[in-house]
Amino acid sequence: MFNVERSFTFAVLVFMFIAILYGIRRSKSGKDVTIRAIPGFVAIEEAVGRATEMGRPVHYSTGSGVITAVGAPESLVSLDILAATANFCARYDCDLIVTNRNPVVHTIAESVVREAYLRHGTAENFKPENIRFVSELQFPAAAQAMGIMEREKIAANLMFGNFAAEALLLAEAAVGLEAVQIGATTNVLQVPNFVACCDYTLLGDEMFAGGAFYSRAPVRLGAVWGQDIIKLLCIGLLALGALLQTVGSDSLWQILSKYGR
Amino acid sequence: MRYEIPVAITFVIGILMILGGFVDIPVVSNLVSEVQNWGIIISSFALGVGAINLVLVHGRNIKTGKNTIYSLALIVGIAVMFFAGVAFGTQSSTFTFLYDSLMAPMGAAMFAMLAFYVASAAYRAxxxxxxxxxxxxxxxxxxxxxxxxxxxxxxxxxxxxxxxxxxxxxxxxxxxxxxxxxxxxxxxxxxxxxxxxxxxxxxxx
Known part of the structure; x- marks a missing residue:
């Protein structure tokens, strides 16, 4: 019946559910929850504004765009941030080019951008041909996205999602165009590349706060508060583990390897 | 209802997938693998949508004379690979030759460009x-x-x-x-x- 080997993982997951739901309830009851200004998110509107002034398009990449495997949360959050970006583009009447590597994400991205233009009553400005499926393969997709960036002379390059080696290819192509760049990925190997090339880089879990940052809705802010509680739990576990290892006890390690599969 | 129905579907499927990771009940395991199969089927349909998007975007480019040469190369490439796969099979020597002689070297060339990009990014950083x-x-x-x-x-x-x-x-x-x-x-x-x-x-x- 219940997989005992995963009981610790299950308990942590239940704690996470409770922390987030408690955060939402706390926020709904009127307790003030604030979220700090994340420069990368603030800069998206500035980047769209700059592109509008220059009369050049904004390029948005959803990364590898996996939504049925590891990396799905990043892709879904990327679509969330795409919705906010499309909102700005619809408001300022700026062209938005979206390149997708995953066909499922491509279809969702098209509806997300269309929805933003519809909401602003500027459906006639929505260009479905600007939402492009490039390729499922890593380097052909990068080559095509780089070509699009070069030919369309983009003024801003936004990269949110799961990126691997293609991250540097895309970022360097945009550097050559002197485009404003904002990048975010959870792949620690690619973070240095974004730091070297982008004007703004979101680190760690900052990308996942995108929805709460833009909406400022108490429900979403409360959920981020709950996430911070989970972080505190992890810090506590790390400190406990370090302390136990220092005094020569591997009891926490034993528990995790037995029940935390 | 526009958002409620997709959210309800997400919730039910999501909870089912989480359950599948923690319990060993045959009914749940069967449902999880069934849902995963649906995912594969939907992805295959979506790949068709992606291919149509490529043909539409680049067909329009050829029609309007915008970057014609690149768009033409892409559409010819799609057509050649498609017919080679359908006519001879993806394990055939023709398809393998096309893949190994065109796709693989071009992908390797893109990867190799990283060396120069790393150098220029490092120079700036x-x-x-x-x-x-x-x-x-x-x-x-x-x-x-x-x-x-x-x-x-x-x-x-x-x-x-x-x-x-x-x-x-x-x-x-x-x-x-x-x-x-x-x-x-x-x-x-x-x-x-x-x-x-x-x-x-x-x-x-």
Missing amino acids: FVARNLDATVLLVTSIICILYQTGLGELIHPSFGKLFFWLNNVPNLAGQRGLMVCSAIGAISVSIRILVGIERGYLGEVE
């Missing part, structure tokens, strides 16, 4: 404009000197310094990022499951 950048510059010089073999000629304990930099401050930073990213990913998954994050449905508050 390694400028000692403040304390943080100076630390980055110094550590990078140590790592480069060790990797090229010059470090140990300068001093025998260069290797120890390199491995300490890699295994202590670098690894600690990477682990911090990984832990935070993992918490963020799980947290956002829970938020999507309970219907708080709905941006992927086009909703912006």
